[in-house]
Amino acid sequence: MMTASQQKALVSLLQDGDAATVDMVKGKLLEGGHERLPEYIELLDSIGGPAQKTLTDVVRQIEASKTLGDISRGLAKLRTLSQLEELCWDFARTEQPGFKGGPYERQLDHWAMEVGQLIMPGATSREKVNCLVRYLHEEQGLDGNSGDYYHPRNAYLPWAMEFRNGLPITLTLIYMLVGMRLSIPVEGIAAPGHFLARLDGILFDPYHGGRILTDAEWEMIASEVPQRQRAHLLRACTPLQMMHRILINLRNCYVKRNDTEHRRMVDHYLAVLQR
Numbered sequence: 664m665m666t667a668s669q670q671k672a673l674v675s676l677l678q679d680g681d682a683a684t685v686d687m688v689k690g691k692l693l694e695g696g697h698e699r700l701p702e703y704i705e706l707l708d709s710i711g712g713p714a715q716k717t718l719t720d721v722v723r724q725i726e727a728s729k730t731l732g733d734i735s736r737g738l739a740k741l742r743t744l745s746q747l748e749e750l751c752w753d754f755a756r757t758e759q760p761g762f763k764g765g766p767y768e769r770q771l772d773h774w775a776m777e778v779g780q781l782i783m784p785g786a787t788s789r790e791k792v793n794c795l796v797r798y799l800h801e802e803q804g805l806d807g808n809s810g811d812y813y814h815p816r817n818a819y820l821p822w823a824m825e826f827r828n829g830l831p832i833t834l835t836l837i838y839m840l841v842g843m844r845l846s847i848p849v850e851g852i853a854a855p856g857h858f859l860a861r862l863d864g865i866l867f868d869p870y871h872g873g874r875i876l877t878d879a880e881w882e883m884i885a886s887e888v889p890q891r892q893r894a895h896l897l898r899a900c901t902p903l904q905m906m907h908r909i910l911i912n913l914r915n916c917y918v919k920r921n922d923t924e925h926r927r928m929v930d931h932y933l934a935v936l937q938r
Contacts, residue, residue, distance in 0.1 A: 677714035692721045726760040747902040751820035767821045775844035788863035796873030807870035818913040831858035834869035850899035855887040
């Protein structure tokens with residue numbers, strides 16, 4: 664822990680030092696790593712100008728390095744829906760340093776509680792789907808973002824929750840996570856060019872207001888793939904497969920925006936998944 668005089672000397676160097684001195688000091692601060700991060704963050708609140716800008720960059724780099732490690736380890740051990748949820752909060756941290764998933768976890772808890780109050784004892788699977796859709800779509804306004812489909816925020820779980828719209832897979836994931844909290848096993852189905860939810864054989868579409876698909880509509884969707892592959896269409900996606908698809912979607916978003924830096928980040932995570 665730096666003393667008050669050491670902090671003052673550090674700020675002076677960052678504020679008034681030449682470029683070479685600032686780079687040297689910045690390198691030393693980065694060596695402090697995550698253990699010194701709380702100290703740097705506390706110091707940020709009391710400084711301004713160039714010193715604040717440099718120290719902010721140090722904090723962001725240290726947080727990004729830790730987040731990269733957390734995500735890589737999380738991807739390597741991803742097996743459960745709960746782990747997928749946790750990874751989604753880590754991914755948000757790559758876009759918003761210091762992001763905390765706790766408020767969004769509590770929001771999912773609250774949504775599940777509200778849905779649970781709508782479900783009558785002995786409710787059928789279709790009635791459970793109707794309750795999920797009634798609350799998440801009709802009351803909370805969750806819907807597909809067809810107007811700005813390739814905005815990266817559509818692929819991030821917390822911002823799909825916050826803005827109430829997103830991609831088919833992120834919206835389906837919200838239904839799955841709310842269902843998980845109620846012991847309602849909503850599954851994700853990777854349809855051709857789309858992503859659907861399923862509960863006990865009932866297919867529904869969170870991207871289009873939770874509409875339940877008819878058998879004829881599913882047959883039309885399935886007809887887009889060769890007959891020999893159709894048996895695989897109705898297999899529920901694993902959390903690993905869902906994360907892979909989320910990353911592919913996110914990569915496409917960044918490619919559309921010519922965002923090379925973020926595309927490379929996603930490529931790194933895809934490489935981890937393929938090991």
